[in-house]
Amino acid sequence: xxxxxxxxxxxxxxxxxxxxxxxxxxxxxxxxxxxxxxxxxxxxxxxxxxxxxxxxxxxxxxxxxxxxxxxxxxxxxxxxxxxxxxxxxxxxxxxxxxxxxxxxxxxxxxxxxxxxxxxxxxxxxxxxxxxxxxxxxxxxxxxxxxxxxxxxxxxxxxxxxxxxxxxx
Numbered sequence: 454x455x456x457x458x459x460x461x462x463x464x465x466x467x468x469x470x471x472x473x474x475x476x477x478x479x480x481x482x483x484x485x486x487x488x489x490x491x492x493x494x495x496x497x498x499x500x501x502x503x504x505x506x507x508x509x510x511x512x513x514x515x516x517x518x519x520x521x522x523x524x525x526x527x528x529x530x531x532x533x534x535x536x537x538x539x540x541x542x543x544x545x546x547x548x549x550x551x552x553x554x555x556x557x558x559x560x561x562x563x564x565x566x567x568x569x570x571x572x573x574x575x576x577x578x579x580x581x582x583x584x585x586x587x588x589x590x591x592x593x594x595x596x597x598x599x600x601x602x603x604x605x606x607x608x609x610x611x612x613x614x615x616x617x618x619x620x621x
């Protein structure tokens with residue numbers, strides 16, 4: 454029984470590291486959003502390079518403004534999904550914290566998810582401000598939290614591909 458405890462808690466020994474990474478993402482995300490809210494009006498856009506602008510956009514929906522026009526209920530729906538995801542990810546980090554790539558991916562996703570939930574709770578929308586464009590084509594605006602979630606998702610896929618190639 455003691456060996457089972459050691460095995461299951463080995464991931465927990467690094468839990469502080471993984472939660473620290475998530476906290477860093479949350480703080481960076483919220484800091485940048487405070488800067489945008491303090492220096493931009495809704496709809497403002499500033500040219501930075503030929504392919505990048507800083508803008509202020511409010512997104513009441515999810516990725517790519519999914520459900521943005523749903524009438525308000527989606528705010529609490531996405532907060533609920535974020536809360537459930539937070540619990541699930543923390544459990545996974547406790548169980549698999551020794552798997553560095555997997556845990557890094559989950560930490561990025563956790564930080565991003567909480568960063569956007571904070572926005573929904575404080576404002577009723579997510580503050581987006583990064584706008585990438587090329588030759589008249591504009592990618593939907595996003596933020597640091599979205600970036601962390603995307604990088605975390607790519608790392609999860611990479612981790613799974615590596616696991617499959619290793620045969621286990």
